[in-house]
């Protein structure tokens with residue numbers, strides 16, 4: 092059993108220890124000490140990192156009461172000085188204490204039980220077993236910040252298993268021995284083996300960043316201290332960019348963006364109407380360009396910026412009249428669209444015509460004797476393709 096220095100005092104950032112065992116595994120050294128200030132991963136809290144005699148400690152774990160420190164190199168002396176990475180420990184500690192604070196307020200105000208807790212270097216989530224309204228979430232947040240401002244003290248107790256009934260516990264301990272209780276003054280009593288602050292003022296700021304329904308309850312992402320301040324700074328920078336980019340002040344921004352979206356929709360509708368008009372006009376004027384040959388009226392044209400769908404619409408209108416054979420091309424989204432379509436009674440096979448063009452130029456697509464359509468990426472422009480086809484056919 093390794094003596095756990097962090098269990099009584101989570102402010103020990105440097106300590107002396109004696110190496111009891113070193114196990115080499117896959118080029119790393121798993122070092123066991125007589126005592127340690129390093130917190131091993133557990134209870135939802137990630138492990139500490141730091142150094143031992145100047146050698147990097149990258150991960151710490153516990154197995155059957157023995158704590159293993161993973162080092163990149165083998166320490167040379169038996170006596171070691173362990174140094175905990177302080178900013179990392181403080182960040183994890185204030186978040187763990189913040190989770191207790193959140194869970195206790197949710198329990199007191201709404202009888203909500205905490206059913207999940209995940210903490211990493213970038214994110215903390217806490218899961219409750221019930222769903223809360225926006226107003227209730229804001230109420231928890233306000234209460235948490237109020238308790239932080241009052242700097243409620245956090246105290247540790249080490250009762251025997253038969254003494255725990257004396258404490259108003261939020262949940263029962265999972266272990267029968269080495270029980271440790273964490274109290275937030277006038278707020279919470281709960282069993283826990285993680286690292287905690289001494290007073291809530293160390294948390295600085297409590298912010299519920301987001302929340303969503305999760306497994307019948309709710310999952311909350313919570314930021315404490317510098318993570319909350321960093322998030323506020325990021326959001327301020329984003330707001331500054333948005334207000335300067337769109338020339339609205341902060342209060343007008345939402346209204347302004349909604350207006351822009353409405354204007355955009357109006358303009359899109361107008362463009363759609365104009366395009367439909369343009370297609371109708373094209374369908375009327377194109378037949379005047381028809382080239383008559385062997386009783387067929389050929390329309391072989393490039394329609395700039397028309398989509399495949401637009402070509403179809405033009406062809407549909409023109410081939411309602413007798414005698415037409417259309418070969419239309421366009422360029423849209425970086426590829427060439429090609430359509431071959433004829434008036435129903437006309438004796439010709441669009442399939443054969445399309446196949447001869449597509450085989451020659453490497454286009455995809457197909458259809459039947461009345462209409463074929465397809466496209467692809469070509470080395471020639473739609474204008475050049477049409478000119479080549481025109482030379483071949485008429």
Ligand SMILES: [Zn+2]
Nearest residue numbers: 187283284285
């Ligand atoms: Zn805890």
